[in-house]
Amino acid sequence: MTENGCKGAGLGLRTPHLREVIRETPDVPWFEVHVCNYLGGGLNRALLHQVRANYPLSFHGVNLNLAGIDPLDRDYLQRLKTAVDEFQPALVSEHACFNRYADHYFHDLLPIPFTDEAVIHLAGRVRQVQDLLGRQILLENLSRYFSYDESYLSESAFMTAVCEEADCGLLLDLNNAYVNQINLGEKLDLFVDGLPLERVGEIHLAGFTEQNGVLIDTHGAQVSDPVWQAYAKFCERRSDVPCLIEWDTNLPAFAELQAQRQVAQQIQNNARNRSGTNQVGELTA
Secondary structure (H helix, E strand, O other): OOOOOOOOOEEEEEEHHHHHHHOOOOOOOOOEEEEHHHHHOOHHHHHHHHHHHHOEEEEEEOOOOOOOOOOOHHHHHHHHHHHHHHHOEEEEEOOEEEEOOOOOOEEEEEEOOOOOHHHHHHHHHHHHHHHHOOOOOOOEOOOOOOOOOOOOOOHHHHHHHHHHHHOOEEEEEEEEHHHHHHHHHOOHHHHHHOOOOHHEEEEEEEOOEOOEEEEOOOOOOOHHHHHHHHHHHHHOOOOOOOEEOOOOOOOOOHHHHHHHHHHHHHHHHHHHHOOOOOOOOOOOO
8 A cells, every 4th residue: 555645746547547557556656536426336436446545546626616606515515525534535626616606507617706705705615615524625726718807816816815715725737827828818937926835735737729829728638848847847946746647638548648747757856856855845735
């Protein structure tokens, strides 16, 4: 059994690779799963137990509707708590978004205006989730395709305020930040510089698709060079944060995911060797 914690560069575990991972036990420090796929019973849950016997896990969610105004789904929350208690993931994360309104479910992760009112609203719902789970969660920044006229805070100021108000951690998705830089003109470096880096508990790296000059966060390609560069720069400041290769569409062979993971691991190792120590302490998630 590996150490009960996510360290180094891990991989997002997708269903087509489940049996291969169980059979081959590849050299991967940890796996992240979309937890909504494992909240019922049946084969998926049994297979995840076999993965958990050999690897630490991170639970990543898309269904909490944390920024929505509909009441939090108590049934979903209770099933999530049961899974967290059962599998004991090292990390639990969700998105700073809404995806449901008036019982209508949108198949997308939708942003909210960056205002003080939204800070209080989102942070309060994050606290409710943390109180039920009995642990901190990580909140992920979104890829966005428009900006609200009502927003008067920067995204980094908004995310910082929510994390501090809720006392939660931050999942920093560098691909999302790069997509926003190209599509909305928001500087990735300024975004990262404005965040509370001591609260970053996980990094996501992914690929995008370009359509008519617009970058779409499809998680369906290799990590781009600008995102690798942004990750290397982040590691110069914190080389202790677990990093994930996130690939969801156009899923390649497992060996290609491993190759991407090894690039991330090498970047982290190089930064750690240069610094000797980390400049910022680890987050307790």
